Amino acid sequence: MGAEFFGDVATVNGKCWPDLEVARGKYRFRVFNGSNARFYDLKFVAGGSALVFHQIGSDGGLLNAPVRLNRLVIGPGERADIVLDFAGLPAGSRIVLRNSAPVPYPDGPVSVRRGGVPLPDIMQFTVASQTGYTVPLPASLRPQPITSLRDKPTAATRSMTLVEVVDANGIPVMALLNNRMFGSPDITAVKSDTLEQWELINTTVDAHPIHLHFTQFQVLNRQRFDAGAYLAATGYTDPVSGLVVPGQGNAVPVDPFLIGRPKNAPAGEQGWKDTVVALPGEVTRIRVPFGAEAAGGAPLAIGESFKGEYVWHCHVLEHEDNDMMQRYVIE
Numbered sequence: 001m002g003a004e005f006f007g008d009v010a011t012v013n014g015k016c017w018p019d020l021e022v023a024r025g026k027y028r029f030r031v032f033n034g035s036n037a038r039f040y041d042l043k044f045v046a047g048g049s050a051l052v053f054h055q056i057g058s059d060g061g062l063l064n065a066p067v068r069l070n071r072l073v074i075g076p077g078e079r080a081d082i083v084l085d086f087a088g089l090p091a092g093s094r095i096v097l098r099n100s101a102p103v104p105y106p107d108g109p110v111s112v113r114r115g116g117v118p119l120p121d122i123m124q125f126t127v128a129s130q131t132g133y134t135v136p137l138p139a140s141l142r143p144q145p146i147t148s149l150r151d152k153p154t155a156a157t158r159s160m161t162l163v164e165v166v167d168a169n170g171i172p173v174m175a176l177l178n179n180r181m182f183g184s185p186d187i188t189a190v191k192s193d194t195l196e197q198w199e200l201i202n203t204t205v206d207a208h209p210i211h212l213h214f215t216q217f218q219v220l221n222r223q224r225f226d227a228g229a230y231l232a233a234t235g236y237t238d239p240v241s242g243l244v245v246p247g248q249g250n251a252v253p254v255d256p257f258l259i260g261r262p263k264n265a266p267a268g269e270q271g272w273k274d275t276v277v278a279l280p281g282e283v284t285r286i287r288v289p290f291g292a293e294a295a296g297g298a299p300l301a302i303g304e305s306f307k308g309e310y311v312w313h314c315h316v317l318e319h320e321d322n323d324m325m326q327r328y329v330i331e
């Protein structure tokens with residue numbers, strides 16, 4: 001796959017290190033990570049401390065209620081709507097949007113070849129003297145709460161693996177879903193208007209923001225597992241070299257390899273998502289509706305049902321292009 005490219009400058013709306021003058025009030029920022037490979041761990045730093053802000057939306061719309069945060073981790077392709085209140089800051093205050101995410105995320109460089117430079121400063125806000133929008137945030141953000149898919153019946157639970165292919169020198173050459181190349185005819189078929197649980201089993205050392213086309217899903221939980229033992233059980237690896245052979249073997253259920261207990265998705269992920277970060281050595285469980293009627297008629301983020309081919313892929317550009325993208329078909 002070659003190493004991911006990590007640039008040494010970030011742009012915000014096309015500008016390098018911009019400064020935004022703000023009134024003393026609330027601002028809604030629609031944050032989208034459009035970087036090819038870089039994750040961000042963001043804080044709004046004023047006078048050495050991180051400001052509290054509220055997340056009000058995820059990829060697919062508003063959350064049920066504002067979520068109080070002082071940092072936001074966002075992977076490529078993910079979105080978050082946040083509200084930051086500058087009302088309590090004196091005119092002339094400067095707030096720097098700072099990033100502390102190691103790259104590759106989450107553990108940083110494993111070799112010079114895979115190194116990424118840190119990118120601590122993203123942009124600045126300067127507080128002006130005039131008063132801005134000071135109306136309090138509503139306690140609830142939706143007329144009806146989001147339909148929880150947690151206890152809805154599922155038509156299938158699928159083991160979906162994230163796999164890295166390295167050469168004999170340990171240099172990454174490819175990343176794959178279910179150990180299949182993009183052109184493989186061996187794709188997942190789902191039934192229209194059904195709910196499925198996909199278990200994103202990340203056997204690699206990197207985090208992957210996994211994006212499904214067509215639908216908006218919910219993140220159920222994450223749980224650690226023994227990646228080495230799991231990989232051995234899939235038949236993905238050559239028994240002599242120990243290297244993953246693309247196209248070989250099949251995903252198996254991760255249950256016998258689980259470690260510890262599942263962790264529920266954090267509050268900022270308790271909304272509609274179409275991109276979810278699958279951390280290394282973890283299974284990330286998502287509940288995916290494949291059509292508007294997938295939860296017995298309860299309202300979903302998607303309002304239509306379609307059949308045909310869609311794709312799911314990692315949102316790290318160097319991964320999806322080489323070759324971490326698969327078709328799936330809704331029948």
Ligand SMILES: [Cu+2]
Nearest residue numbers: 208314316319
């Ligand atoms: Cu990836």
